[in-house]
Amino acid sequence: VTRDGIGGDGRDAAFRRPTINDVAALSGVSKSTVSNVMRGTGSVSAATRTRVIEAVDTLGYRPNATARNLVMQRTNLIGVVVGDLANAFDAELVKRIEQRASAAGYTTLVCNTGGHADREGSRIEALLEQRVDGIALLDFTGDRAVLSQLLGERVPVAMVSCWSEYADCVAVDDMVGVALAVQHLVELGHQRIAHAVDPLMEATTRRARIEAFERAMLRSGLPPRSEWTVVCDPSEGGGDADMLALLDGDEPPTAIVAANDYTAIRLMELLEGAGHAVPGDVSLVGIDGIDIAGLSRIALTTVAQPRDELASQAVALLLDRIESGYDAPPKQHRLRPALIVRKSTAPPR
């Protein structure tokens, strides 16, 4: 049973989209006049314009974005490459970027890489095939081949919440963020502080965070121990088990700085499940400031990134680069994160 009176075999072979020729024929003008009306260019009399618009309406003609773009060398598409949409920080940021991009007339193509360099490469390849006007990288594995390909092809790139000296970037200062977290714990009296790294964070970002952590520790006069930096992988035999082993050791850490809120909230459950109260036995600080961290039952102390500002500056950087050309030197904005103290941190016992 079909509702629209088209043949029951389901094939719509007879259907043909109306073309610009149909519009021209119906309104009795040339194709280029129709084109001028559609694009609002050239001089067209009001009467002709009305006739063309009526014909467009009657036929249900939709200008083919692809054809138009081929002429203008623009697609008005922005690729958004994200590490893990299941991480609320990424999802909330993508949502904001999509809203801002669409307000400026751009459509977003979202790709999830899971933090894998090979997937990152293939997704970016797919975006380039779609001839996106620019790419926002919310996560960058640090694969130099990927970056040099993008720069080599002169595709506008904005890095959001990650960093490269060769591209436009907007990010909070990792050094400042991690230092705020460490400083907060030190002020509470903690000296034995461990660092929990997210496995979905790739080598380069991970190294930068680890370096930031070690520097912050040294600045507070505390020697960082390399075995206290743990990549917390929930899979069997992964880093989660190492973290629990540390806490069961002779001189256990009394506080943990997690690389992001997602990891911190996951650890909160892991530690409590193993009998370590938070913050009674162990204090926990996250980084990002995702919404659920503020729930009273989670009450995670965190270093919040200004998400609205990250999104708006990222889109502004990208559009500026797309519209004003490729060759200006990279513009880089560091935003200041802010410590939000809740109930996952307390003085050590």
Place this chain on the structure above:
Amino acid sequence: MEASKPLKPAAPPPRWASQRPTIVDVANLSGVSKSTVSNVIRSSGRVSDATRRRVLDSIEALGYRPNALARDLVRRRANTIGVLVGDLANTFYAGLVKLMEVQASQTAYTTMVCNTDGELALERARVEILLERAVLGVVLLQFSGDRTVLDELRDARVPAVVVSCHDERVDCVAVDDRAGMSAAVEHLYDLGHRAIAHVSGHLVEDTTRAARAAGYEEAMRKRGLSPQLLDADDWENGDPAAVRRLHELVTANDGPTAFAAGNDVMAVRLIDSLEAAGVRVPEDVSVIGFDGIELGAHSRIALTTISQPREELTTRGLELLLDRIGSGSVAAPPRCVTLEPQLIVRHSTAPPRT
């Protein structure tokens, strides 16, 4: 940090679009015609193995990438699927989008994701954009049920599938929302609750909201109980007066002892608001959610919920869509796949206080 070698080319080459290797370069290098190169790329026509290898070698050597735009113009379509989502900040939907993206890219489709914030005007505008982009199909993870949107898609002969909500006018994959809500009421009833309220709000997609509310009302009436529907939008903006009213509501003599929420996000926020008002969950009041988000499983939240099979929703949804794209039939009768939701009992529900 090893950052000494500059990656940026020293002298700016001309605009990127004009200096990419073209199909002509590939044809010249391999000594065949343009259409032979095109046949190799599209795996169509008859090309000898030797020629195919020569063409592929040239493509590799030149770093040639077939121009998707030009190719789409020939086929009049792009290898792209549009995904419309109501609220990306809801991890249930973000999870669906992630699965959808991963599965679609395994079948060589790129996804175009648009967020509608659950607003009809945005939904219409985004569908219009996707159609202009000549997407091959549209996945609606949230659908207002708006007739205009469906007509628009049908007129453009673009297949659509509705995932996680029901609409009989189009292909859809969803759990049985009525049955799920009925199971939620049954769970609370079996614990001894009689004053059970239903809480929903604008972030639950319209048709889903209606189906879940209907399931709730039906289950209540069947047990001779009077339904009570509340709007979560009242207190979700953190309005202290609204939180106070919530407190008055549950401390009143005949106030609800249990809430069945329209989705998990709403349930989690409700628990937060209740506890902010000094009402304990589940000691004073029970709360059950719907969806099965990851956060609900967290030990500190421990939300009892009606869980949806996420992976199955997306695989079946994509199957339906690709099938329609492949067969080129938009007008064939819609197919609806109904999946069973599952009650997961955690610690946000308990017998009422006596």
